[in-house]
Amino acid sequence: MIVPHSVHYKERQQQLHLWYEQQARDLPWRRDLSPYAVWISEVMLQQTQVKTVVPKFNAWLKRFPDLTTLALAKEDDVLKAWEGLGYYRRARFIHASAQLICEKHAAIFPEGFDDILALSGVGRSTAGAISSICFGAKNPVLDGNVKRVLRRWYGEREALDTTLWQWATEEIQAQSKDAGQWNQAMMELGATLCLARSTACARCPVVQHCASAHENQPAIKTKKAAVKNVYWQALLHQDDEKGIWMIQRPEKGIWAKLWCLPMIEMMPTLSEADHVHVLTHRRLHLHLKSMASLPQGQGKWVSDLDDIAIPTGVQRLLKKCSL
Numbered sequence: 001m002i003v004p005h006s007v008h009y010k011e012r013q014q015q016l017h018l019w020y021e022q023q024a025r026d027l028p029w030r031r032d033l034s035p036y037a038v039w040i041s042e043v044m045l046q047q048t049q050v051k052t053v054v055p056k057f058n059a060w061l062k063r064f065p066d067l068t069t070l071a072l073a074k075e076d077d078v079l080k081a082w083e084g085l086g087y088y089r090r091a092r093f094i095h096a097s098a099q100l101i102c103e104k105h106a107a108i109f110p111e112g113f114d115d116i117l118a119l120s121g122v123g124r125s126t127a128g129a130i131s132s133i134c135f136g137a138k139n140p141v142l143d144g145n146v147k148r149v150l151r152r153w154y155g156e157r158e159a160l161d162t163t164l165w166q167w168a169t170e171e172i173q174a175q176s177k178d179a180g181q182w183n184q185a186m187m188e189l190g191a192t193l194c195l196a197r198s199t200a201c202a203r204c205p206v207v208q209h210c211a212s213a214h215e216n217q218p219a220i221k222t223k224k225a226a227v228k229n230v231y232w233q234a235l236l237h238q239d240d241e242k243g244i245w246m247i248q249r250p251e252k253g254i255w256a257k258l259w260c261l262p263m264i265e266m267m268p269t270l271s272e273a274d275h276v277h278v279l280t281h282r283r284l285h286l287h288l289k290s291m292a293s294l295p296q297g298q299g300k301w302v303s304d305l306d307d308i309a310i311p312t313g314v315q316r317l318l319k320k321c322s323l
């Protein structure tokens with residue numbers, strides 16, 4: 001029997017907390033609840049999968065163990081450490097925010113929700129995660145996983161963000177226990193049992209309080225953005241002694257500020273690209289062209305590609321072409 005949600009906050013809370021305490025995955029950012037580590041992990045997880053984030057997160061903390069080290073680092077080194085996570089804007093935001101925290105908050109991560117929200121690249125949901133996990137504040141998280149769980153609990157598949165924020169706030173305000181653990185448990189439920197394409201209701205700790213339990217609902221559809229095909233010629237200037245000529249991309253646009261082969265947009269072609277790289281809104285068809293002429297414009301010869309931050313798409317192109 002499905003029990004209406006509104007009168008069962010307490011029971012549902014207890015069951016979800018207990019399940020989280022017993023079943024939560026052992027992830028590195030759950031062992032270090034310092035605001036710095038939680039912030040880094042939350043931003044990394046915004047658009048990147050857990051299995052990709054884990055090794056990058058561990059390496060990041062070794063390379064930049066604290067706010068001051070990060071603030072003093074060169075931007076190129078920060079971008080290099082972000083390699084493989086994509087959406088490099090996040091790395092630049094983190095770097096700028098570390099500098100701001102050092103200047104404005106004496107290198108101590110701010111505790112207030114508004115101060116956390118003021119950091120570049122931190123939205124309401126991420127600020128909710130940091131403030132609840134690190135400081136116990138009753139601020140909700142509303143990422144894609146939590147939205148899906150709430151829609152199913154309340155049996156309203158089309159619920160809009162305004163309603164979802166209201167539900168998420170009510171849920172966390174009703175907490176008698178650790179607000180940070182509640183947010184983590186909600187995210188964990190959405191990431192492990194209550195998935196977009198399937199639900200493990202038989203193993204769900206809150207099955208008795210979910211309006212959608214055992215419904216075998218088809219996936220909650222999210223609108224996919226149209227992907228545009230873009231064709232680029234990647235110009236390869238190579239010198240046996242000096243290495244490969246690389247340029248730094250402009251501050252805005254695809255792969256902003258990363259190091260790259262010079263690229264020229266070309267007409268769409270049916271000839272097979274050397275590498276096709278898919279970004280959120282673009283499918284990049286990369287055609288490598290070896291150049292005999294000397295390179296033009298600003299750039300530098302690079303003999304060891306490990307020394308610079310190169311976007312994954314270009315790394316794969318160079319690898320496919322045995323470079």
Ligand code: SF4
Nearest residue numbers: 194201204207210213
């Ligand atoms: S009972 Fe099923 S649909 Fe409801 S929250 Fe649990 S896994 Fe999701």
